[in-house]
């Protein structure tokens with residue numbers, strides 16, 4: 001199985017379809033606020049894995065009820081719920097997929113194809129059950145469960161092996177030692193400009209506004225872009241740093257994500273000033 005996954009990750013033959021689909025998704029899912037909603041910006045956490053719980057839960061429950069006598073109506077209702085709720089989950093997944101790296105998009109494409117086959121089988125199952133053909137409906141549902149299980153396996157590979165949509169910056173915290181770390185003389189820090197410093201060997205950005213200074217991890221939670229090379233922009237009245245790679249924006253006075261594709265907030269570090277020296281520590 002690992003060899004198959006590696007072959008998919010490294011297979012450029014998938015890129016023609018993948019690139020066309022990526023352009024179509026980016027042209028269709030608009031405006032930015034809709035994309036942000038689907039990325040999970042309001043949650044500070046990717047939305048797709050949360051939405052997926054509904055169809056998966058409904059379909060697995062239907063599979064159990066299909067094994068029990070007298071549960072046809074309940075099983076049909078659950079197959080219907082799973083089929084309808086799979087659509088928003090799929091749209092959120094496509095929105096995330098369009099901002100992945102090329103090797104992640106290849107696995108994501110096969111993940112989406114398996115789930116599309118599964119969804120079609122469940123739609124067929126629902127139609128058969130509503131016509132009273134419960135044997136056919138059960139058979140199609142079990143085939144659908146196999147397809148979406150394969151899709152789930154690929155989704156797990158995307159997240160846990162390839163790191164798609166997981167927070168890329170937080171592991172940096174594990175490389176910072178305990179205690180306060182001196183970073184800069186406060187008097188020498190420029191106003192409203194990004195300055196990059198190191199805490200142990202972890203890069204952080206400093207942003208001074210009056211006598212308030214924000215210290216935040218530099219590595220973007222989305223795919224590790226260098227926030228220190230980004231721009232400062234005002235978004236909804238808040239000063240934000242905008243990632244130079246794909247445009248995710250994070251509030252400089254709290255780290256909340258304001259625009260995706262990151263669905264994760266950025267980590268802020270506690271600060272203090274001692275004898276004019278700005279210090280920061282682990283949260």
Ligand code: FES
Nearest residue numbers: 220223225243246
């Ligand atoms: S690395 Fe993608 S938005 Fe920062």
